Amino acid sequence: MSGRLEAHLVVHRSDGFSLDAALSIAPGQTVALLGPNGAGKSTAVSALAGIIPLAGGRIELDRDVLDDPGAGRFVPPDQRSIGVVFQDYVLFPHLTVADNVAFGLRSRGLSRSSALAKAHDVLEQLGVKELGGRKPRQISGGEAQRVALGRALATDPRLLLLDEPLSALDATTRAELRRVLADHLSRFDGPRLLITHDPTEAFLLADEIYVVEHGTVTQSGTAEDIRLRPRTSYVADLVGVNLVEGVAGAGGVDVAGHELRVGDTHAAGPVLATIHPRAISLHRHEPEGSPRNAWPTRVRLLEHYGDRVRVLTEGPLPLIAEVTPAAESALDLTVGSAVWVSIKATEIGVEAR
Amino acid sequence: MTTRRSRRIVRRPPAPVVLLAAAGLAVFVVPLIGLLARAPWGDLSTVLAGDTVVDALRLSLISSVGATAVSAVLGVPLAWVLARVDFRGKSVVRGLVLLPLVIPPVVGGAALLFALGRRGVIGEVLYESTGLLLPFSTWGVVVAVTFVAMPFLVITVEGALRNLDPRFEAAAASLGASRWTVMRRVTLPMIAPSLASGLVLTWARALGEFGATVTFAGNLPGRTQTLPLAVFVGLESDRDAAVALSLVMVAIALVVLVALRDRWWRAL
Amino acid sequence: MNRLLVSVAVGGLVAVTACAEGATTSTVFVSAAASLTDAFAEMEDVFESANPGVDVVVNLAGSATLREQILDGAPVDVFAAANESTMTEVVTAGRAASAPVVFARNRLQIAVPLGNPGAVTALSDFADDGLLIGLCAEGVPCGDLARQALQAAGVVPSIDTSETDVRALLTKLEEGEIDAGIVYVSDVAAAGGAVESIDFGGASGFVADYPIVVMESAPNPDGAATFMDFVLSETGQRILAEHGFLH
Numbered sequence A: 001m002s003g004r005l006e007a008h009l010v011v012h013r014s015d016g017f018s019l020d021a022a023l024s025i026a027p028g029q030t031v032a033l034l035g036p037n038g039a040g041k042s043t044a045v046s047a048l049a050g051i052i053p054l055a056g057g058r059i060e061l062d063r064d065v066l067d068d069p070g071a072g073r074f075v076p077p078d079q080r081s082i083g084v085v086f087q088d089y090v091l092f093p094h095l096t097v098a099d100n101v102a103f104g105l106r107s108r109g110l111s112r113s114s115a116l117a118k119a120h121d122v123l124e125q126l127g128v129k130e131l132g133g134r135k136p137r138q139i140s141g142g143e144a145q146r147v148a149l150g151r152a153l154a155t156d157p158r159l160l161l162l163d164e165p166l167s168a169l170d171a172t173t174r175a176e177l178r179r180v181l182a183d184h185l186s187r188f189d190g191p192r193l194l195i196t197h198d199p200t201e202a203f204l205l206a207d208e209i210y211v212v213e214h215g216t217v218t219q220s221g222t223a224e225d226i227r228l229r230p231r232t233s234y235v236a237d238l239v240g241v242n243l244v245e246g247v248a249g250a251g252g253v254d255v256a257g258h259e260l261r262v263g264d265t266h267a268a269g270p271v272l273a274t275i276h277p278r279a280i281s282l283h284r285h286e287p288e289g290s291p292r293n294a295w296p297t298r299v300r301l302l303e304h305y306g307d308r309v310r311v312l313t314e315g316p317l318p319l320i321a322e323v324t325p326a327a328e329s330a331l332d333l334t335v336g337s338a339v340w341v342s343i344k345a346t347e348i349g350v351e352a353r
Numbered sequence B: 001m002t003t004r005r006s007r008r009i010v011r012r013p014p015a016p017v018v019l020l021a022a023a024g025l026a027v028f029v030v031p032l033i034g035l036l037a038r039a040p041w042g043d044l045s046t047v048l049a050g051d052t053v054v055d056a057l058r059l060s061l062i063s064s065v066g067a068t069a070v071s072a073v074l075g076v077p078l079a080w081v082l083a084r085v086d087f088r089g090k091s092v093v094r095g096l097v098l099l100p101l102v103i104p105p106v107v108g109g110a111a112l113l114f115a116l117g118r119r120g121v122i123g124e125v126l127y128e129s130t131g132l133l134l135p136f137s138t139w140g141v142v143v144a145v146t147f148v149a150m151p152f153l154v155i156t157v158e159g160a161l162r163n164l165d166p167r168f169e170a171a172a173a174s175l176g177a178s179r180w181t182v183m184r185r186v187t188l189p190m191i192a193p194s195l196a197s198g199l200v201l202t203w204a205r206a207l208g209e210f211g212a213t214v215t216f217a218g219n220l221p222g223r224t225q226t227l228p229l230a231v232f233v234g235l236e237s238d239r240d241a242a243v244a245l246s247l248v249m250v251a252i253a254l255v256v257l258v259a260l261r262d263r264w265w266r267a268l
Numbered sequence C: 001m002n003r004l005l006v007s008v009a010v011g012g013l014v015a016v017t018a019c020a021e022g023a024t025t026s027t028v029f030v031s032a033a034a035s036l037t038d039a040f041a042e043m044e045d046v047f048e049s050a051n052p053g054v055d056v057v058v059n060l061a062g063s064a065t066l067r068e069q070i071l072d073g074a075p076v077d078v079f080a081a082a083n084e085s086t087m088t089e090v091v092t093a094g095r096a097a098s099a100p101v102v103f104a105r106n107r108l109q110i111a112v113p114l115g116n117p118g119a120v121t122a123l124s125d126f127a128d129d130g131l132l133i134g135l136c137a138e139g140v141p142c143g144d145l146a147r148q149a150l151q152a153a154g155v156v157p158s159i160d161t162s163e164t165d166v167r168a169l170l171t172k173l174e175e176g177e178i179d180a181g182i183v184y185v186s187d188v189a190a191a192g193g194a195v196e197s198i199d200f201g202g203a204s205g206f207v208a209d210y211p212i213v214v215m216e217s218a219p220n221p222d223g224a225a226t227f228m229d230f231v232l233s234e235t236g237q238r239i240l241a242e243h244g245f246l247h
Helices: A041-049 A097-107 A112-125 A141-153 A171-187 A199-205 A223-228 A233-239 A325-331 B015-038 B041-049 B051-084 B090-102 B105-116 B123-130 B138-163 B166-174 B179-208 B211-217 B227-237 B239-259 B261-265 C002-023 C034-050 C063-071 C084-092 C123-127 C141-152 C166-174 C185-190 C221-232 C234-242
Strands: A005-012 A018-025 A030-034 A056-061 A064-068 A082-085 A159-163 A192-196 A208-213 A216-221 A242-248 A253-255 A258-260 A269-275 A280-283 A293-305 A308-313 A320-323 A338-343 A348-352 C026-033 C054-061 C078-080 C101-113 C133-136 C159-163 C180-184 C195-198 C207-214
Touching: A005 A041, A018 A030, A018 A041, A018 A192, A018 A208, A030 A199, A041 A082, A041 A159, A041 A192, A041 B166, A082 A141, A082 B166, A097 A112, A097 A141, A097 B179, A112 A141, A141 A159, A141 A171, A171 A199, A171 A348, A192 A199, A199 A223, A208 A223, A208 A233, A216 A223, A216 A233, A253 A269, A280 A320, A280 A325, A308 A325, A308 A338, A320 A325, B015 B239, B041 B051, B041 B239, B051 B090, B051 B138, B051 B179, B051 B227, B051 B239, B090 B138, B105 B123, B105 B138, B105 B211, B138 B179, B138 B211, B166 B179, B179 B239, B211 B227, B227 B239, B227 C063, C026 C034, C026 C063, C026 C221, C034 C054, C034 C166, C034 C185, C034 C221, C034 C234, C054 C063, C054 C221, C063 C084, C078 C221, C084 C207, C101 C141, C101 C166, C101 C185, C101 C221, C101 C234, C123 C141, C123 C180, C133 C141, C133 C166, C141 C180, C141 C207, C159 C166, C166 C180, C166 C185, C166 C195, C180 C185, C185 C195, C207 C221, C221 C234
Parallel strands: A018 A216, A030 A192, A030 A208, A082 A159, A159 A192, C026 C054, C026 C078, C133 C159, C133 C180
Antiparallel strands: A005 A018, A005 A056, A056 A064, A208 A216, A242 A253, A242 A269, A253 A258, A269 A348, A280 A338, A293 A308, A293 A338, A308 A320, C078 C207, C101 C180, C101 C195, C101 C207
16 A cells, blocks of 8 residues: 655755765665764655755655656655654644644545544544643643654555654653554554664664764664664764663563663563663673672674774673773683673663563 | 642842832823823813814724734735745845834835825826825825834734744645645644734834824825824814823723733733 | 043033033024024024024924923023914913014915916815815914915815925925915925915915014023014015015
8 A cells, every 4th residue: 555765865954964865665664764963864854754855866655756856856745645743743732632633634625523533533542532622732742742643644644754753751751652652653554764863762663774974874774783783983882782671570680581680770570771882891700899790601793993892792691892902902802702791780771661 | 720829929129120110110101191181171072072083083093904904914925925935135125124113204104105196106107097196095094004014013923933933834734734724724823922913013003103194195184184193283273182182092002902911912 | 540531521521512602602592483494594594693602593393383382381582473373372371571573474375386287276276176285284374374265265175185384285295296285475485496386366365474572481581682683674574585475
């Protein structure tokens, strides 16, 4: 029913910034555009939505050319059938929640009653049916983001664009909304593009990740590809974080049988544990002192990036550690050599999943 | 949703501030007291029922409301262009729009006369071909008053449009709304409070206009003599009527401004 | 140190100004009707050259406005009005130092734009709906007088505008924005050929008498008297005649 998105976005902004990124998203696939602020992510959203025209390149969605400066073709935003979920929701403040969701349907000619009926269905699916009569200022952030999603989905768009959908929310709500989002994304048939600066979000929601920095795509691939083989230092810093899923209990976090001692946390049940590579210390022998997590393992991979060395360890819990070249030679690290891993409990971040 | 009155601890405001504020208030109140003191209270009903007052009131209301309507129809699109479209010479255009605010109204009236009068640059052509003559007619009053009052509307609406997050209109477009639908269902409703205060300001300015009216449209009871003109002429020939008319103007202005206080002033 | 410098500078300025004013020992404040604008401008120049040390300040406005200013207590030395009724009110209020004297007369005339586009010939044309007619407003002396003249001629004028002062009326005539108006002979003279004039029958019956008087509470009674004498003198009368006034 829905076709793929093939886009080569070349945009020149009036302040001198240029974007040159190529994206390809199949129906049913979620791609994340991951990058720091100012990298050009929002520009990409604006270009895809038709708010700003391309300077070069091409956008083709479902075999329909939306923008092709070379051929002189430009389809205005209201005819593109692209659902956009904006950062900060951008719900129309003067309309009720139901009218917001019904907006797209009414703009396409549906009568008020039919549009509102469909809107109520959408709200029910998102679990916020009772909010229909309220105004946007009367609902919470999490509720607003659901409404925004509903508004975008109500018109059965061919492409779903989500611009930092969770960044305006607090941590707890974010986790909850992440689940809602994952659920609704999977039910959407068309291609989906998620814009974010949060690698966790990208890892959990996207099938494929494009890393964009300074207007160009510096790396693309699955979450695994990017985490294990970051190509730039930004990616390495941001994305080369160890992310493990576990279950929090009284003793700590159980990760596939291995118990991790963590600092005080209010989380219980399914959690995500994050460990920064630099927080992991490597030793030749069992370390003395306070770190509560320590185990022996072997070096599986060694990769060098300028003045950093990334060390991938074997079981019981494979992790990526980062050391200096000096440490590397001091420890005499080679593939297969034995090392002890130690991590302070306080260095492990725990988040509800 | 009800709000409970919360107990606020208010410190007494500093004395110098209060004194200066009182002096500031006096600037507005003292002339009003002068007017009230001079009013012909005994004969007020007779004076107010007279033709002069009735005619002047009718003309003032027609011209001020008419000017506000014209300002809205022409001013909102102009404000939209200034706020949304990029073109060369935009600052010059904006300067032209603001010009009536800066030049003396009489100069404005004279300019209108030279342009639209019977021998005016455009007026002559208009007159020869259609017989339409603006000076000395009620339409002329509307033109003169629109000239001085419209900038208020343009400036207010332009400001509101600039402050409007463009993402709302982008969101509406992405949902399939045509440009006209976006304007009708999103832009205008969202700037409605500012638009309303702009209209009130425009109307108030239009009501009080004197110099441009008398210079361009002339002064004739029943046809072009608005309240301010009647007051001015009355000061020479019939002071009681002049004071009574002044009171009428003050009363109208106060009623409108007080009635609109909370709803529209918020957006100013 | 800075504050001292500033006070010395300010003090010096004040002293210098005072000295400069000292060279002009007196001011004569004259309230004169608008129709006397050009005549009294020349009057001022000639008087000041003849009387160095005297500064004549001429305050021009409609006679009624000037009357109100005087009644409200304005510090006027000399009042020259464009009609007798205005002056009478001032006298009745006790503001005149003595009996007013008529120093000039003004006669009404029809004024039309150059070329007389409306082909106006007489007062009867003022009833023509198709012409744009302007008069001075009621309450303005030239306006009252003009209406009396029209009434006497049995003409019901089709007025399009009652200008608040005669200069505004003249401007509209000069610009050709109106077809005819009734002004004073002196106004036509002041227009310096920018308008044409047409005498109308019976105009000699509609003459405005211009009275002049020294005010009771004049700040400069001597200067006031000297100026008034000048206006009534041969020189003064000649100046008035040059500007179209009659005697």
